[in-house]
Amino acid sequence: MAVTSVPARRATRLAAAASALLAAACGGGGAGGGSPVDDGPPPVAALLQPYAEPGSGESFGEAEARHLLRRVAFLAPQAEVDRCVRDGLDRTVDRLLDAPRDTSAEADADALVEDPLRPGFDELERSWLSLMVRTNSPAREKMALFWHQRLAVSGRMLHNGNLRWMKEYRDLLRTHGLGNYRTLLEELTHNGAMLVWLSGLPSDKEHPNENYAREFWELFTLGVDNGYTQQDIQEAARAFTGWDSRWVPETELEELYFHAEAHDEGTKTILGQTGSFGELDVVRITLERPEAASYLARRLLEGLCYRDPEPELVSELAQRAVDGGWELKPLVRLVAKSRAFYSARARRSQVADPTVQMVGLSRATQLPLESWELLWNAEAMGHVPLDPPSVKGWPQGLGWSGEQPLLDRAVMADELAGKDHVHDADGNDAAPVEVTHLLPPGTGVTGADVVDHLARLLDVTLSAAERAVLVDYMDHTTGDDGAPVAAPFDPSDPDAVDVKVRGLLSILAQHPDAMKN
Amino acid sequence: MDRTLSARGLSRRTLLSRLTLGLGSAALLPHLSARRALAAVGTKPTFLVVVNQFGGNDSMNTYVPYGLGAYHDARPRIGLADEEVLPIVPGEGLHPSLAPIHPLWAAGDLAVVRQTGYPDPNLSHFESADIWSRGVRDLGRTTDARGWIGRAADLHFPGALDVVGLGVGRRPDFVADVAKPLALDGLSSYGPGDRAVPWWELSHRDATARAMLAAGSVAETSPGKDLRRSLRNAYDLVDVVRQADEAYTSTVEYPDSSFAARLRDVAKLVRADLGGRIFYTGLGGWDTHADQAGWHAGLLSEVATSLDAFQRDLAAMGAWDRALVLVITEFGRRNYDNASSGTDHGHGQNVLALGGALHGGVYGPAYTASTITANEQIPGVVDFRAIYTNVLRAHLGVDPAGVFPETWSGDTEVPLF
Incomplete structure (x- = not known):
């Protein structure tokens, strides 16, 4: 029997998990992310005070906007992030939480259910996933997911x-x-x-x-x-x-x-x-x-x-x-405007639920995964809304870690990056899906520019060494023998743009930051 | 872009031989090295292969009580004639499509556990499958969402390659707190990699992703560093799995079916000595409400020819004595055939067990006329957990305590080992 070594290995693994949880609880996870407030934590009494008050030295920039979007809604396209920064903290939180129902997106999602009185289970699942990706009222869906995890019914x-x-x-x-x-x-x-x-x-x-x-x-x-x-x-x-x-x-x-x-x-x-x-x-x-x-x-x-x-x-x-x-809304509003919410301790301290990561990626990149693609990936990742495994909901945090679960996410990211057609009602390829909108604006765009642009979009903070690896990818191709050949990224070559932007997206979505929340 | 130059058109072998990056780390994989050391000195572990017939197999026409007039009376449309049945014990035998595995009976490598189920039959596909998967009868009374394999894995098989599903997705059986069983569609396609891009681009992406993950900041904190470590291990696992696929050779020819391919993937993993303890695969199509006979015979034939190839393959590599195959389903079907020449949902089943070291024989109560006439369906006299308990303790060599949270009436174990 080869089981003799198991208890020791298991103990190591448990100890690693425990220390990881401890590190998270002790304020780890503030790595990267623009300009977190890290001049020591604010005093407890001030934690519910508004963040970024005039004269506080705190600011609401892109990093803060993405943090807000990820926590109370989903990761968003650059234009949405720009708008958040322009509007400032107060108006942005109010706009997200007070958004009216998106009846148009709701109607589209409802249409995925053939007979509303006698829906199929997968129809309901697809319908909700599709709504999460397409709604203009994302905080409503995100907070519904929040309660779904905590008041779990399958x-x-x-x-x-x-x-x-x-x-x-x-x-x-x-x-x-x-x-x-x-x-x-x-x-x-x-x-x-x-x-x-x-x-x-x-x-x-x-x-x-x-x-x-x-x-x-x-x-x-x-x-x-x-x-x-x-x-x-x-x-x-x-x-x-x-x-x-x-x-x-x-x-x-x-x-x-x-x-x-x-x-x-x-x-x-x-x-x-x-x-x-x-x-x-x-x-x-x-x-x-x-x-x-x-x-x-x-x-x-x-x-x-x-x-x-x-x-x-x-x-x-x-x-x-x-x-x-x-x-509930005033409580969420208070928290989402508070210094606690934007503290270094809060930033990127969570592991994104797999479906939340998928929906955020699809929204931020504007690559529109279709309802059945969303459902298949959600199933593969073990996180299908409306079907929690038990009344305790799904695993949380590092419960989502592990080799197989992370591979499932990598496959999902790869599928998203490869999304090159939408389908018609019969399932045939219809309109092509381009990725040129994911290039940074301007002319003379280099491989490094694309790396920086997409990393920003996915809220990934790259180490210098990681960035060098990715720039190298953008500026090389591989020859017939598999060896790298220098080929600087050419934004005027549509084939190169298609291959490289999709490839970079697939790789960046596997970065640990892209799996955090 | 031109996507006709697809990796699909190349064999995996060609592709891998061209990859210059990303391979070679598997031998250093920390969680595998211990197993390899064991394998090197000849300590190879026993293993279980669960084959699930999704949809509810008609167990009474699989292991057939043909000696009873009541059997023939109950099944005027789909009953098997006496002379067709392959005898096991007097009056009971196998469906003729199971001929390829019938010789295992004489060899002492086949066992049948008759009238297996659980208390208080549930005729819903989902709920009955869930009862089998979770090893729990009263689903409403537990908040433990784990499957029975998940609980066993948490306790005894936490390694990444200890529990492997093939072509069955994320089984509810696998849900665990600590362990993260592998879920493969197939060995050769394992891991990320958009199959629509050219192989050289695929390999470039693969190498870049690995290099990026290896280039993280040393100051990275939890949860990022944990996610990074796990994903790096995952890429190593992909290599191990693909190498197992590449390294496998065999003279045994498997039938041309996806089920046979899944069993061959199990054989490849066994051949590579990766230490797997529980493999799970299966095939669908068993929900035979109408015109059952031909369809059912075809499915049983697919199972038997595939298992026969698998058995010969394992025997050739010297692994048959370490193997146990359990053929299960979520429920058997009605004793009486219906007007559409099919059968409706039932309950109990006859579990087939195949292996080089099991105690061949027939277990569970014998069929009598009243088994058929006094019930709508085969009763679940033997609790299925009694089979699993014996397999865990006596075949896999671990303590079954903690795997099944409930107690059951009847025998605690079926002595297959």
């Missing part, structure tokens, strides 16, 4: 007769992800897809199911063992009873309904309060707990800024959540 246990519940789930994340947290939780609590996913259908007072009650607190609102008991779970499960569904043969649809007789009307004691409670009472009682506000604040800060945020920062944001009636 549609894979549904069928054509009830998959529309999964679209309702997606849309409640999109509608309330920057709306009201209480409403988000209330809607989730009687969403059909969630009820199927967490064993709430049917839920009868004779057999209350504890699954949702447990996850509602453990994963969604309070955190493991944070202020509730098994007794509370049993009581809350009773409050959640009453949902059922029936098959309607005429429409071939499964219909959700509340069956009053199956609901437990009795008195329950939940988190110290006693009454004849129903599901909305559970949400209300939960939000009256101080742990709920802290949990929300910590999730927002960890997702938008960095791991293990300072306790003072958490409690300040938690207080604002309560004072603001659980409105």
